[in-house]
Amino acid sequence: MITIDNLTKIFETPNGPVTAADHIQMEVPEGEICVLLGPSGCGKTTTLKMINRIIPSTSGRVLIGGEDTTGMNTVDLRRNIGYVIQQIGLFPNMTIEENIAIVPKLLGWDAAKYKARAKELLEMVALDPSVFLKRYPKELSGGQQQRVGVARALAADPPVMLMDEPFGAIDPINREVIQDEFLKMQQELKKTIMFVSHDIDEAVKMADRIAIFRDGKLVQYDTPDDLLAHPKDKFVENFVGDDRALKRLRLAKVSQVMESPGSYVTERDNLSTALHRMEEHGYYHAIPLVNAQRQPIGYVSKGVAKTTGGTCGEHYFGLKAIAHVNDDLRKIASLMFTHDQTWLPCVDDNGVLVGYISQRGITHYLGATYHRDGGVAPLEPMLQQA
Amino acid sequence: MDKQTLKRYLYVGLVLLAFVLGIQLEGDGFIDEMYSYQEDVMYLVVQHIELVVISGAIAIAVAIPLGTILSRPRFAAIAETAMQGLNIGTTIPTLAILALAMSFLGIGTLPAVFGLCIASLLPIVRNTYTGLKEVPAHMKEAAAGIGMTANQMLFKVELPNALFVIFAGIRTALAINVGTAPLAFLIGGGGLGELIFTGIDLDEPYMMLAGAIPTAMLAILVDILIAAIAFLMVPKGVNPQRA
Ligand SMILES: Nc1ncnc2c1ncn2[C@@H]1O[C@H](COP(=O)(O)OP(=O)(O)OP(=O)(O)O)[C@@H](O)[C@H]1O
Ligand SMILES: [Mg+2]
Numbered sequence: 345m346i347t348i349d350n351l352t353k354i355f356e357t358p359n360g361p362v363t364a365a366d367h368i369q370m371e372v373p374e375g376e377i378c379v380l381l382g383p384s385g386c387g388k389t390t391t392l393k394m395i396n397r398i399i400p401s402t403s404g405r406v407l408i409g410g411e412d413t414t415g416m417n418t419v420d421l422r423r424n425i426g427y428v429i430q431q432i433g434l435f436p437n438m439t440i441e442e443n444i445a446i447v448p449k450l451l452g453w454d455a456a457k458y459k460a461r462a463k464e465l466l467e468m469v470a471l472d473p474s475v476f477l478k479r480y481p482k483e484l485s486g487g488q489q490q491r492v493g494v495a496r497a498l499a500a501d502p503p504v505m506l507m508d509e510p511f512g513a514i515d516p517i518n519r520e521v522i523q524d525e526f527l528k529m530q531q532e533l534k535k536t537i538m539f540v541s542h543d544i545d546e547a548v549k550m551a552d553r554i555a556i557f558r559d560g561k562l563v564q565y566d567t568p569d570d571l572l573a574h575p576k577d578k579f580v581e582n583f584v585g586d587d588r589a590l591k592r593l594r595l596a597k598v599s600q601v602m603e604s605p606g607s608y609v610t611e612r613d614n615l616s617t618a619l620h621r622m623e624e625h626g627y628y629h630a631i632p633l634v635n636a637q638r639q640p641i642g643y644v645s646k647g648v649a650k651t652t653g654g655t656c657g658e659h660y661f662g663l664k665a666i667a668h669v670n671d672d673l674r675k676i677a678s679l680m681f682t683h684d685q686t687w688l689p690c691v692d693d694n695g696v697l698v699g700y701i702s703q704r705g706i707t708h709y710l711g712a713t714y715h716r717d718g719g720v721a722p723l724e725p726m727l728q729q730a
Numbered sequence: 731m732d733k734q735t736l737k738r739y740l741y742v743g744l745v746l747l748a749f750v751l752g753i754q755l756e757g758d759g760f761i762d763e764m765y766s767y768q769e770d771v772m773y774l775v776v777q778h779i780e781l782v783v784i785s786g787a788i789a790i791a792v793a794i795p796l797g798t799i800l801s802r803p804r805f806a807a808i809a810e811t812a813m814q815g816l817n818i819g820t821t822i823p824t825l826a827i828l829a830l831a832m833s834f835l836g837i838g839t840l841p842a843v844f845g846l847c848i849a850s851l852l853p854i855v856r857n858t859y860t861g862l863k864e865v866p867a868h869m870k871e872a873a874a875g876i877g878m879t880a881n882q883m884l885f886k887v888e889l890p891n892a893l894f895v896i897f898a899g900i901r902t903a904l905a906i907n908v909g910t911a912p913l914a915f916l917i918g919g920g921g922l923g924e925l926i927f928t929g930i931d932l933d934e935p936y937m938m939l940a941g942a943i944p945t946a947m948l949a950i951l952v953d954i955l956i957a958a959i960a961f962l963m964v965p966k967g968v969n970p971q972r973a
Contacts, residue, residue: 421877432868
């Protein structure tokens with residue numbers, strides 16, 4: 345846990361004092377990622393650097409795991425904090441392997457262990473060890489160097505990480521890959537991370553909590569969903585963007601919005617059975633069709649069931665898209681728009697039908713959290729209106 | 731064409747030139763004349779090398795720590811003034827330094843070594859200082875940020891990154907040193923200057939050349955030697971020679 349208590353930094357410059365951080369008060373719970381977000385020059389880097397005392401604070405305290413760091417020896421303090429600086433700062437005189445292994449070496453690990461570690465970390469940041477281990481920083485692109493910088497900070501497995509725009513120089517595709525890798529790693533390692541970004545999308549994706557800064561002040565400190573749903577003032581609202589409702593889609597999983605499947609038919613059922621079940625459950629348009637493993641393979645439309653005879657297996661339509669319970673809603677919305685669907689069947693890891701998700705269900709979910717206290721209100725079965 | 735190949739062509743050219751010159755000179759009886767000084771040359775070369783090596787070694791041993799200390803933040807207040815002083819110091823002709831050394835320490839090897847030392851100190855201090863100062867601040871911040879102590883930062887990050895510049899200083903310093911060493915004779919320090927200056931005095935061109943040619947060769951040799959050491963010692967990632 346990182347506790348920042350009334351932390352202030354005033355730089356004395358020839359043009360008078362500059363308040364880079366103004367009585368910052370916040371707490372990052374153990375194992376969470378906190379993203380510091382705000383426009384350039386708002387004091388994110390300054391705040392971050394006061395935590396490992398690269399910048400001495402003017403007043404206030406920083407506690408890590410409840411322990412006041414003010415009197416701590418800086419070397420001991422920093423060995424327990426992984427640090428990725430904004431300018432990357434790899435050591436050009438060392439190979440990539442040496443750069444990554446530097447902290448383990450300082451801590452006295454033996455060679456076999458830190459070499460294995462360097463290799464493992466390079467793989468984690470999606471760089472091929474056989475190509476890069478023996479190279480020098482100047483032989484890498486900016487984005488590749490930045491990934492090595494992240495690997496170096498992780499090397500000795502510090503419980504706390506400070507990362508200053510660690511993915512800023514990486515192209516969008518690789519950035520997504522590394523963010524995903526990083527989040528996967530974080531799920532296992534549960535580090536307490538302070539992460540500076542000026543990209544709201546990155547913040548929403550990475551953060552457990554987002555701290556919005558403006559002119560050295562902490563304006564709002566909330567979970568991404570609360571921040572997007574309830575921006576505190578006009579500044580935050582502008583900063584998160586007017587598509588903030590869409591940004592929230594990525595924060596929710598299908599399982600949170602999914603409705604139970606109610607009823608379905610199999611290939612061997614007669615169309616009359618299908619019609620009967622649709623009427624019984626109030627489905628106006630269609631009913632899902634599953635195979636023997638209860639995996640959705642299509643749907644039977646009410647129009648067909650009414651006018652035709654035979655089995656469902658002879659008269660169903662194929663599925664254009666399927667939602668997985670762990671997909672985020674952004675992906676689902678995109679699938680629905682792409683395939684012009686108002687609902688999608690949802691499956692679990694085995695592909696078994698577990699429910700369905702509808703456009704109205706998503707809208708309802710987004711709307712529901714705008715009312716702070718109320719949970720998601722019950723919704724009538726979607727297929728009725730479909 | 732890069733520097734390395736250019737150098738190689740130059741060397742081949744020089745060797746060919748030397749060969750042609752050798753045939754010509756052999757015909758003139760030049761070689762025989764030179765040969766008559768062989769014993770003197772052998773003795774004086776050793777003395778000359780001693781002067782250069784001892785004064786150079788002391789200069790390096792003093793200058794690198796001095797430049798390093800001046801580059802530390804603690805000495806920031808006096809460092810700039812000290813460096814200005816050193817810069818003014820470099821403008822003093824080395825002959826004057828030798829003369830001054832003699833007036834304090836009398837004649838002999840000691841003032842000669844001392845004088846040469848002073849003359850070759852300045853470029854090394856200056857390059858060590860600027861080399862260390864030029865290590866980017868963010869690199870030092872990264873080093874501090876991962877928990878290096880000041881000493882670890884100096885030896886693992888700052889010095890390796892400044893080493894190329896430091897070696898350039900050493901090269902300049904030793905060039906000055908070898909070039910000035912013949913003057914040591916004037917204050918009783920011995921060396922190849924003995925043949926050169928006596929040759930001039932006695933109007934004996936062969937005697938003078940017997941001193942001058944080994945001096946020149948020595949200068950080239952020292953330069954090549956330092957370049958080779960730099961090539962091997964400066965880490966590959968910060969060594970422009972090995973790009
Ligand atoms: N060493 C310094 N001396 C004087 N002023 C400084 C110093 N470092 C930072 N500042 C000022 O403090 C303010 C905050 O700087 P900081 O580096 O924390 O911004 P930031 O939020 O990290 O911006 P960016 O997104 O551009 O990195 C800026 O106005 C900056 O000019
Ligand atoms: Mg910054």
